[in-house]
Amino acid sequence: MAYGLGLLKGMWVTLKHTFEKKYLVVQYPEQRPVLQERFRGTLCFRFENCIACNLCVNSCPNKVLSLDVAKAEGGNKRKLMAYVIDMQYCMYCNLCVESCNSSALYWNKEFEKSTFDKESIKIIYERPRYMDELEAQREAEKERIRQEKAQAVSAKKDTVGESEISAGPSVAEQPKEILAELAGSEENIAILLQVLAKNTVTHDKLLQMIDSDMEKAKKVALALVRKALKDRHEGGKE
């Protein structure tokens, strides 16, 4: 006997909504939307970080990205001349950002990307003027560290003798430059040393790496710091 009661119930629901406060709609141009932390707005590029490895270009499913690379004079080193992001084909899959080893790609929260013609939606990063200087500086720095290390090793050879090179001093005793290169900031260095003090096996391995392969050591150190930070973060949450 309850014909139509459902209809009345539905009408009651809509009537209630009619006089509710309307908080769902963002009055866009005046009111800005609240964007989430991981919102993918526009793909951005840090020219200084890029090592022109081409991984992002290969990872992109839509061929959004392209590199313009030249070989540096006198040597085989790749030199990035320009970086082009054709945003109109981007589908915001994040694969390029994930593939980048040197965190040269990141998202900002700029979502108003309409343009009047197809060409101007392309984002082109030309090689900045200071890049040559910056790269030269970095090269010089690396060279200096390499020399210092060599000196330290030879000095050690003199004092301790050849048999004990591999067992060497601890990571904490390494020159400051090496530590800085391994972990970056002061904080990170402190964290790294804490981690290594707990785990002697890792410590010894890392030490060997510093001698043999600096790049690999850097990565390992970075991973250790990140893991420690993450653990600490999660521990703090709980």
Add this chain to the structure above:
Amino acid sequence: MDLWFTNIANYIVQLLMSWGFPYFWADLILLLIQWMCVLAIVVLDVIILIWLERKAAGFIQMRLGPNRLGPFGIFQTIADAIKLMTKEDIIPNKVDKWIFLTAPLFMIFISVMLYLVLPIGEGLAVVDLDVGLLYFLSLSSLTTICVLMAGWGSNNKWSLMGAMRAVAQMITYEVPLILSLLGIVMITGSLRLSDIVAAQSHVWLIIMQPLALICYFIAATAELNRGPFDMPEAEQELTAGAYTEYTGMRWALFFLAEYTNLVAVSALFVCLFLGGWHGPFLPQWLWIPVKTYVVICVFFWIKWTFPRIRMDHLMSFSWKVLIPLSLLNIVLTGFGIEIFAWVRGL
């Protein structure tokens, strides 16, 4: 205050006659002026109603509705109208040209003709026909032919399907619509709308005919192709039904006609069930619009609450539920009248 408009009309006729017009011509000119007034009311109503509907839809769906142009977005419809009027009038290649072109004109013409018999106040109908109700109902079912013309002339399968649906729906719901109003005619003993309104000076017919009210309201919703019964232009299935091929002003005319019909049917509802111009405080000619807008708001409320009903359900609902109910209403009314007469005779 009730007689403002009657006085104005009398004044115009007297003025014209004092200028030397014979009474026939003066009356004809008055009729033309009344026509113009009806047209103005229609257009104004539609402009307000479209805004109101969008606002109501927004509020029901927890949005804000149009709110950019003018205070509360009240000028939105005017902007839309300007846009529609300046749009290109596209006539597709393979349409049946004359049928295609004249369908919207007929539709709006018929819709405006509905207003001629509606009494806005005592003696305030343009033409107070003695078969006003019959005239209204027969004209309002004529609009179906225009929808069929539009659908057939468009030479498009969606349009034709929409038109066929409109015709099927109209035939089906015309029956309970008229049957439900028979009870009112039995009680008031007149088909003249002003007589029906005058009969409600003490008791509104909503109290005497609740069953007819429900039947009429549902059937009218279907007749207007509105609310949960908008099968003829079900946009998810038929793009826009019979209006698919229309653009610009021709489409706008259909739209105008739909809203015009909405106002007319709501006004008829007010005249038949809600006591027409009777009401305290306000003058007569203000009561009808106020009540009409309340009824229209209920139409909006229903439209934006319920999902569209399936075509076969629509049909079976009318034949199996509404028509028996309205027939029952006639029987009950007959008994009621007899019993009332008997009690009075005691």
